[in-house]
Amino acid sequence: MSLDPSTIGRFKVLGTLGSGAMGTVYLAEDPLLKRALAIKVVREGTGDAEVLLRFKREAEISARLNHPNAITVFDVGEAPDLGPYLVMEYVEGESLSDRIRRGPMDADEAAGLLIQAADALAAVHALGILHRDIKPDNFMVAKDGRLKLMDFGIARGDQTGRLTTTSTFLGTPAYAAPEVLNGEKATPAADRWALTITAFEMLTGLLPFAGDSVGATLYRIVHDPPVWPQDFPPGLAEVFGKALDKDPQKRFADIPSFLVALLEALPLAPERRAAHLAQLASTAPVKATGTLRIDLSAKAVSPRSRWFWGIGLLLAILGLGFLFFRPEPSRVLSIESKPGGAEVFLDGTSLGRTPLRQVVVKGKADLLRLEKPDHQPLVYRLKAEDKDLTLRLQPAPFQVQVASEPAGAAIFLDGEPHGKTPAALEIPGEGSHQLRLELEGYLPWSAIPERHKPLPDPVHLQKRGKKGSGDGKIRKFFKGIFQ
Structure with missing residues (x-):
């Protein structure tokens, strides 16, 4: 064509x-x-x-x-x-590989994206499917921070048929697990290996087994230990070392276990680490913890009783299913802030930065919190009718250090007295304000304080001239001329 x-x-x-x-x-x-x-x-x-x-x-x-x-x-x-x-x-944004090419991610950004990637991969494995080509090229990062897994062209599952034998290995070499390169059958551990390589690349911008050629890369994956950057923290090296063990049995048992260890090792603020751990916990699959055994043998109960027991058991199962497996109510929100670029938290979990388009809110989501540097945090409780939200952030107050030479000048802010120099003065964030210094025998000094712009330290006050001294000099000058 x-x-x-x-x-x-x-x-x-x-x-x-x-x-x-x-x-x-x-x-x-x-x-x-x-x-x-x-x-x-x-x-x-x-x-x-x-x-x-x-x-x-x-x-x-x-x-x-x-x-x-x-x-x-x-x-x-x-x-x-x-x-x-x-x-x-259609996802408006960029591939994860394009994002990595712009430079390594900070710990907070990488953690948020990895949890989304892990959730998607867990859903794939729950269907009995191996993706077999997990790599940054196969993730899209939307402008609102959502991550999307794509490209299942070489995925394999029990009910999806088989590829022909013309290609033994169909993935991307740099992300291939050593056991697959050794000819073993791919398992979910191979997808987890590829996600670990992706995580390492997100944080460092590098590949742990990079070689000068495809052959050299494959050899290093199978035989050599991973190579860490010079400044790689020992805690991270320990986590990635376990996740990239040549023996699949010695790696983390599942993706959540790897991510928990990674979140503990990453340089995250305590509140951000707690938020990511909470998000990870909310995406973890529910596992059965026990087995229900009911004896319905002929010796235990009569046929009539078995019939009633069967009906009762069926109703109980349906009731439990409704309680525990009913879909959570959800709705779609769009969230904007003025000014834009505020980070949005929903019940403590980060959703990304504004503007956010078509955010799916599940369950009993309740409290939005918006944070932006130099602005006061905004807390908003969601209402049932909310759909398109535009929330206005108020500039936060800021402090300026006021000192004068000589010291002891009276400080006035918008005409109101605020002590004497030197002093730390809090300036309201909204609007512009006038600062004025007054000291007897000196000319007043005034300015409009600005955020992130310090005042002169100190402000040098100018002496006031004696009253009438200028006029006397002028009269003396003309008197000398006419004499």
Whole structure:
């Protein structure tokens, strides 16, 4: 196909988002719902059955996976002269790899994204599916801070068929687990290894087994220990050393265990560490803690009693299912602040920075807190009718140090006395204010204090001249001329 299509199915093509080995991804619009979409099509002329199988697999798995941190599939189809296509959610933002190229992330940003990535991968594994290509290129970071897992083209599961044997290894070498490179069957541990490499790259901008060639990289993954940056903290080295052990049995048992250890080792403020741990706990899967055993054998009860017991047990199970597995109520919020760029916390968990578009709020979410440097924290209790919120932040007061030479000058702020120099003076954050210093025998001095702009230290007051001394000198001058 020499020219890009103007339409695919009922969708209007707006432009090209990118191209890859499997095909092209277009930016499109749904004319009925008036929303932006991404449409992925197989590259023209690709007759390779394996490539088509990967495309079909991606459509099937994406459709089965309904998770807020995974790309949503809306439709599939086949267009004349174009072939099969996949209609997906469009995420306005950048890939995680593009974000890493801008420099290593601070601990707080990396932790928030990793918890989302772990939640998405846990949902994939819960379906009995291995992603097999976890890497920064396959995560999108939306402008509001949400992370999305994508590209299930080489994923494998019990019900998704098998790829042909023409390619033994189909992942990305730098993120491959050593046991897979040694020819062993991939397990969820291999996906966890790849996520660990991704986490290391997010925090350092580097790969722990980087080589000058693909062959050198593969050799180091299988045989060499990871290489840490010179200033890598020992606590982090210990956590990543365990997570990157060559033996899968010696690594962390699951992703939450790795993330808990990582959060404890990262240089985070105590309140941020607590918030991330709470977010991680809220995404952890529920595990059964016991087994219910009921004897319904013929010796235990009569047939009539067994019938009543069966009905009772069924009702009990349905009741418990309603109590413990009913979907939590949810709603969608958009949150803006004036000024923008405020970090938003919902019941202590960070949602990202404003503006936030279409945030899914689940359960009994109650309290919003907005924080922005140089502004007072804003606490807002959500109401049932809230949908599009615009919250105004008030500038926080700031302090200035006021000193004068000579000392002892009276301090006036907006005409009100505030002691004498030297002193620390609190300036209201809202509006502009006039500061004035007065000292007998000296000219008054005034200024408008500004945040982050210190006053002269000290303010040098100018002596006031004697009353009438200037006029006397002028009269003396003219008197001398006319004499």
